[in-house]
Amino acid sequence: MSAVISPVAKIDHDIPSLFRMLLPPSVRLAEMPPERADPAALSAEEQQQIARAVPKRRMEFAAGRQLARRLLGDMGLEIDALVSDADRVPRWPAPVVGSITHCRSLCAVAVVPRALSLGIGLDVEPAEPMKPELLPHILRESESARLRDWPARWRELGGILTFSAKESLYKSIYPVHRVFLDFQDVELHWSDFEPDGSGLLATFEGDVRVPQATFPGMTRITGQARVAHGHIGTVVVLPPQ
Known part of the structure; x- marks a missing residue:
């Protein structure tokens, strides 16, 4: 079966999109609150x-599968189940790469033809400051130092933004090489902080300090971040090989 690009599928038109402006048109996106999912619609697998x-996890899992099935169906890729392997990586159909993310109030799924991207990573978090005691585990010392120069509107969210960006980067490369990375194994550099009307936008570049974890010639990876609608969204879309 071939993957055909068509207009973006989005199930809940009554909620503003967090991720759309961060993604190229070739990436299909769907978003919804987990509370609207239907766990009974999941396959037996x-x-x-x-x-x-627990019920919360069941709703989040169901939301991700519901959105993924809709996107894949729109691409002509009908599936009976989207199960995860032993590493908790979804087994996407061969023609595509995808990413699922969720927090208590939003679930998002993105899918792109494999011919257009080596990998994709999404992460969503509530736009709330991280507990101070967690920061040394997430930020390298150099990242903490640079955080002092961030615009004031971003600074208090620096920890959770760094966490989210590293999660997105990790999701984009892990399914291929299966090399575990600690948060200290990636160093982020942030730029282009700007308002976007309903929130804030920024760009990050991540230096992967474990070369075997990523693709040849791709130890620095670029991504985008957005703060809007009470959430933080981060995205990494790798180029094709």
């Missing part, structure tokens, strides 16, 4: 993967 999960 998918149900088995969350058999012991």
